[in-house]
Amino acid sequence: MIVLDTSTVLFWTQNRTLLSMPALAAIQEAGSLAIATISLWEIGWKQRMGKLHLPINAAELYERLRLVDRVTFLPTTADIWLTTATLNWHHRDPADRIIVATARLHSCPLVTSDETIRHFYEGAVW
Secondary structure (H helix, E strand, O other), X not given: OEEEOHHHHHHHHHOHHHOOHHHHHHHHHOOOXXXXXXXXXXXXXXXXXXXXXXXXXXXXXXXXXXXXXXXXXXXXXXXXXXXXXXXXXXXXXXXXXXXXXXXXXXXXXXXXXXXXXXXXXXXEEO
16 A cells, blocks of 8 residues: 555646656555545635635535545554654644655655655655
């Protein structure tokens, strides 16, 4: 299993040419793809704020991804919240902190284009 961050979910579903070759290979080779549920919130919130324009809304994207056999949505649990509070990382974005904590707690690689996350999380792929 690998975890996809929000931008990777968008690149993978909307325009795969935006994925790096190692990221695309990791996605293609993974037995299962995990998405932190906060990514759905982040997509919906950015759409609502006019910062993200997609042909479908977050709920429709979720419904389509649910149909993909190897996609799993990982909820934000108490353990994940507690891990976000203990990350020795000065990054303030709660969505990014939750996604990193999710990957860490599940001992999974994290596919991300975010350079800040890649410098912090040793299991990052891009």
